[in-house]
Amino acid sequence: MVETAAAGGESSTTAAHPWIGELLLRLLGALLQILATWAVVHALTPEEAGVYFRGFVIALGLSTLLRGKYEIYMAQHVIGRRAADTGIPNGVLLMQLARRMLLRSSLLCAVLLVVTADLDIQAPQLQTVLQTYLPFVLAVPSVSLSSLLGEALRAANRTLGIVVAAYAVNLSMLLAVVLAPDDAAIAFYSWAFLLGSLVSAGVAVALAWRAFPVARGAGSPPICREALQGVDSRELIGLARGLLLWGPLCVLAVWAPPMQMAQYAVAARTALIVDIFLPALNLTGSRETLLVTQPVQASRQLLLRQLATALVYSSAFVVPLLVLAPATLALYGKPYDSQLTVYALLLGVQFSNGVGRPAVRHAVVEWNARRIGVAVGSGAVAVVLICALGVTAYGALAAAAASLIGALIFNGRAIGMALSRPA
DSSP: OGGGOOOOOSSOHHHHSOHHHHHHHHHHHHHHHHHHHHHHHHHSOHHHHHHHHHHHIIIIIHHHHHHHHHHHHHHHHHHTTOHHHHSOOHHHHHHHHHHHHHHHHHHHHHHHHHHHHHHHHHOGGGHHHHHHHHHHHHTHHHHHHHHHHHHHHHHTTOTHHHHHHHHHHHHHHHHHHHHOOTTOOHHHHHHHHHHHHHHHHHHHHHHHHHHSOOOTTTTOSOOOHHHHHHHHTTHHHHHHHHHHHHHHHHHHHHHSOHHHHHHHHHHHHHHTHHHHHHHHHHHHHOGGGGOTTSOSSOOHHHHHHHHHHHHHHHHHHHHHHHHTHHHHHHTTOTTGGGOHHHHHHHHHHHHHHHHHHHHHHHHHHSOOHHHHHHHHHHHHHHHHHHHHHHHHHHTHHHHHHHHHHHHHHHHHHHHHHHHTSOO
16 A cells, blocks of 8 residues: 555655756666666576575565555554654654564564474475575565665655665675676575665665654654554555565465566566656656645645646656567566566556555545455455466466556555545
8 A cells, every 4th residue: 555655744855865866866776676687587597586586575575464554554644744643753653663563574584484494304305495595584574674664765755765775685686696606506696685685774774764863762662552553453454455566476486487487577676667766756746745735635636636647757657668678678688588568567567556656645644444445455356366367377477467457456446535535
């Protein structure tokens, strides 16, 4: 739910960074994303790359399930400007929620490590696989923390922070390829991911501290019982949101051959460059969303203007990428250059999220648990069923199609909820 929300906050990225400098930082982020993907798929065989990218599903997918309810509650607090009403500053709430989320993810990580150790003894034939995925399991807490802080920054319109924090992971992937010996195992690249995730979490902490300053000792007292109950009430919606985002990839990782996983990962990581630029472009075109004086509950006329702007910017950015799709995938070589349809569908996911972003913002502020639960839950059920039914025959194509259908359902319902409000 929060993943695609671009909402008004206390200050904006455009106020904190000159636009030329911000553009260069975003270009660098997109370049690192593509270079890191290119380097890994050229250093590993397609089967090895598929095994490696399955580790991403472990770390990122689990972290999404763990942090969902915290992200949703934090986004409501920031977007709805509830700090004055609740008496809980944004920084204090974020610190408290991050602690609870870290404890939760650390406990799960410990359980998975016990299971891994037991499997290592009981099934020695799995030793190579376990060595490959151990660093990804260890990375779950740091990935969860950096992602939670990144989504809080997104809610406050500081989307550049997410891009900068991702530098570390992509740089670690590039350095692993450069420094790896000729006989390096896949586990070498997995440990590089763990190192990058730790650095990324540190960068995210520094950026969040700057965006949401907290006086020394102010974050020590526990937050009120009402806030914790509000967080817990969003558990099921947070889990459904995780399935909506990562359900197709989980099905693909379990049932499809490693090559299919690698092909999907290359297309998905390339399509993510839309998310690097599109939030900033949308906000540039809708500066009224950045003003502190702007009412939280915007009028239908303002919402329609924001949706129209999002449609224009999403089209202007995604359409050229579709035209350049053959040349883009050709950079990776075979067998990745054959995934034009998968790449196009994933660009469609990014387009749908970009168009629906203003409506999602309004849905987060004007919280209706029943309607939002139906929207997220129906999308989650649809994507998992579609992918499960089609993955055996269509592989990566089924996962991409399921992701697009889920995005259309979710964003379509969000737009419908926003426009159904009385004018």
